[in-house]
Amino acid sequence: MRSDITDVKGRDKMVVVKLREDGAVRRVYCTNCYSILGHVHALFNNNVFGSFVEHCVNSGDLTAPLSAILFMNDYPESIGPIPVENAPVFHSLRFPQEVDRLFSIAAVANSFKPPTEPTKGITMGALMESLGPPLVLNLEKGKDLLS
Ligand SMILES: [Zn+2]
Numbered sequence: 001m002r003s004d005i006t007d008v009k010g011r012d013k014m015v016v017v018k019l020r021e022d023g024a025v026r027r028v029y030c031t032n033c034y035s036i037l038g039h040v041h042a043l044f045n046n047n048v049f050g051s052f053v054e055h056c057v058n059s060g061d062l063t064a065p066l067s068a069i070l071f072m073n074d075y076p077e078s079i080g081p082i083p084v085e086n087a088p089v090f091h092s093l094r095f096p097q098e099v100d101r102l103f104s105i106a107a108v109a110n111s112f113k114p115p116t117e118p119t120k121g122i123t124m125g126a127l128m129e130s131l132g133p134p135l136v137l138n139l140e141k142g143k144d145l146l147s
Pocket residue numbers: 030031032033034035
């Protein structure tokens with residue numbers, strides 16, 4: 001969803017988290033109910049932020065159709081059934097060829113381009129920066145925490 005945040009409530013209950021010090025993704029969680037409110041990656045270019053629609057109340061425009069299914073190499077069968085939606089599947093973005101194929105999808109390229117108009121309010125990245133340094137969990141890469 002586009003990263004224009006015009007109002008923030010509950011700032012005192014938000015924490016920014018990274019899985020590891022060198023982690024590429026920052027997530028903001030609610031410390032009261034542990035909902036994930038959003039995440040950012042440098043790839044998002046401050047144009048969009050990631051939202052998990054079933055993890056918090058979201059009044060944003062979530063009508064964009066699914067364009068790609070990413071990081072299926074991190075999706076063990078124990079999580080649940082594999083996605084059946086008709087969208088290109090990417091197991092990883094390890095190889096430049098995968099990144100090129102991902103960005104050849106117009107909706108993906110459009111979402112991850114730098115903003116073309118001024119931000120209304122602040123971006124999710126700016127909100128995270130205003131919350132202070134991230135809590136780094138130092139989780140072991142690749143370790144399955146559910147088993
Ligand atoms: Zn909450």
